[in-house]
Amino acid sequence: RGVAKGKDRALNAVEDALHGSLMEDTDIRGAKGILVHVSGPKDTSAYEIQEAMSLIEDMADEDVELIWGASFSDEAGDEVAMTVIATGLS
Numbered sequence: 001r002g003v004a005k006g007k008d009r010a011l012n013a014v015e016d017a018l019h020g021s022l023m024e025d026t027d028i029r030g031a032k033g034i035l036v037h038v039s040g041p042k043d044t045s046a047y048e049i050q051e052a053m054s055l056i057e058d059m060a061d062e063d064v065e066l067i068w069g070a071s072f073s074d075e076a077g078d079e080v081a082m083t084v085i086a087t088g089l090s
Contacts, residue, residue: 010048013082032088036068040080
């Protein structure tokens with residue numbers, strides 16, 4: 001799970017999720033499926049989310065099944081969180 005605030009928050013959150021301490025020795029390139037949940041404030045733009053999803057798509061295998069969903073609440077403040085679950089890693 002990655003969390004970020006401010007400019008490029010969605011992109012920074014997904015980079016944190018993909019390169020954080022729990023993913024230290026893991027590469028999503030071989031994943032058969034990837035599930036992503038985006039949570040953030042109601043002003044999170046579709047562009048922000050698409051930019052983050054493009055990063056995942058670029059890193060993943062071209063045949064990966066990628067499913068994502070989002071939830072929005074102003075209780076999040078300026079913070080966007082990205083949870084990435086990869087399956088079928090070899």
